[in-house]
Amino acid sequence: MHEIDAPYLLMLGDVQDVSYAKTAYGLAQWAPERCKAQWRFPNCGVDLGLPDMTPEIAAEIGIKTVVIGVAPPGGGLSEEWQRQLGIAAQNGLDIASGLHTKLTSVDDLVAAAAKHGTRLIDVRVPPANLPVGSGRKRTGKRLLTVGTDCAVGKKYTALAITRGLRERNVPVDFRATGQTGILITGAGTPIDAVVSDFLSGAAEALSPDAAIDHWDVIEGQGSLYNPSFAGVTVGLLHGSQPDAIVLCHEIGRDLILDTDSYPVPDLAEAIDYYLEVGRLTNPNIRCVGVCVNSSALGGNQRDTAIREIQENLGLPCVDPLIDGVEPIVNALLDK
């Protein structure tokens, strides 16, 4: 599992447009306590409203890690970025990145980090020495977000439920399985980058034994209905051995992403299928709610659609961006 030390200096570099800075905005929203400052080059077009700081100053006030909060077109690291990051390493800062181009592929940066004893953390690269899964039942409670497809709000839902539980003083950890989640929480495993043989083992290691009343809220990946990624979903589901699942869904999406013939499933059918597959490692698995992305609908249509889902399934249904997730947290804690 990756571990990234806070506080962070969020590097925004020289990007011009907020659409390249989604990671930074996600961090500022979900991990404000970790984000102490922003690092903008002279011609940067984005502003998170954090104090502007150079790596030199950041290191002086105790910041630990530069987190690259932007994804420039192409996902690369320009020579200017490499030079600037080298300066950060010289000042004793770790560097964490979710870019396609690996920090560890830049020789000068590797040399600078080695010389100054700092770490280069590529969060897309899985940690070494992952175990094979065992299926052994672990202590503590777990919730996994699952989806009718990819990109339906599984990370957002998991983060919102984590926050909701924390507000009620329930002991809880968000368990990240993708790069943005790992940067937000400072720990996690990029599950889809793990070698298949170690898939459920990596998921098992991600949510270890815990106190009986502790919840791990695990960020789901893929979908049982996505022909490209259902294997990832199954490995994560089995290794997570969740007590509870929340189904995420985008209203109005008819076809699985990047396919032209795979239908998005009916919600009741999808819940049954997830529970059937999940029962292998946790016979007591149950579904505690549905989270939808309802952005395709207007106000009245939206309310009607959500009410219908709720009545059909007998489960709470919310659009977490609009309604929050309180009804789902209630359902989770009811039992």
Added chain:
Amino acid sequence: MHEIDAPYLLMLGDVQDVSYAKTAYGLAQWAPERCKAQWRFPNCGVDLGLPDMTPEIAAEIGIKTVVIGVAPPGGGLSEEWQRQLGIAAQNGLDIASGLHTKLTSVDDLVAAAAKHGTRLIDVRVPPANLPVGSGRKRTGKRLLTVGTDCAVGKKYTALAITRGLRERNVPVDFRATGQTGILITGAGTPIDAVVSDFLSGAAEALSPDAAIDHWDVIEGQGSLYNPSFAGVTVGLLHGSQPDAIVLCHEIGRDLILDTDSYPVPDLAEAIDYYLEVGRLTNPNIRCVGVCVNSSALGGNQRDTAIREIQENLGLPCVDPLIDGVEPIVNALLDK
């Protein structure tokens, strides 16, 4: 996909015991046309009955590849082996290995291969540039062997069915997904070593578009009922989009391997589950038979057990080592 050129020189080295030479025996049994000679060091205790040959002579008569046919205790490459393999490379032979220790981790061997233009093929290492799965329906027909658990005869069954189809002049390819299968057939992808994101993409690439009456017989991996490896099984199942499955099972095994609480499933239930999961990428998937390992039973008991399975399921059931797979090939071609 790996591609290994025949004919082979099977390297038996200095191993003393046949139990270390399972790979070589498998090759001699299933790919006799590829295995032209054996290479034994002076103190070798194993004999496949093939002509003895040094790499120098082998290269002269047109042999292309040295295949390491033994797994010495620990899976390593001794200094003597490294030296001998270097001589093979100097003589222009490719080297293929399924050992844990990678050929490409031995610097002298890498240098010798580069100098003499030969290839080092570690069949446990997946090929580069695998695609992400698409779910697109491919032409041709496919059979996948599946199991109630790991290590229940899925490779043997796939090889036997391939041979059975070939004997009837049905156009057929065995598609290997594990190291021994790859060495036997000279091509394939070690599916459990593939990064999870590319699991079904690798399976799709393994059995490409083919003539309408052509069968790919694909070696299964893992089991939907194994909590450590079901993700691999699902990715392979979806990417293979099989028209037919054959369920493999070991009679008398009650618990999933390496677990103490996961039961081996009922056969009818297992077939239903595989068909349910497989239907995502091939709605016409059907089960054409059951292959059992009946070695735990004596003659009469064995016959009774197999007859019962056959009657309960309404499907042909055989122990392929004892009965062959003709009834299953019949069922496959009947439709």
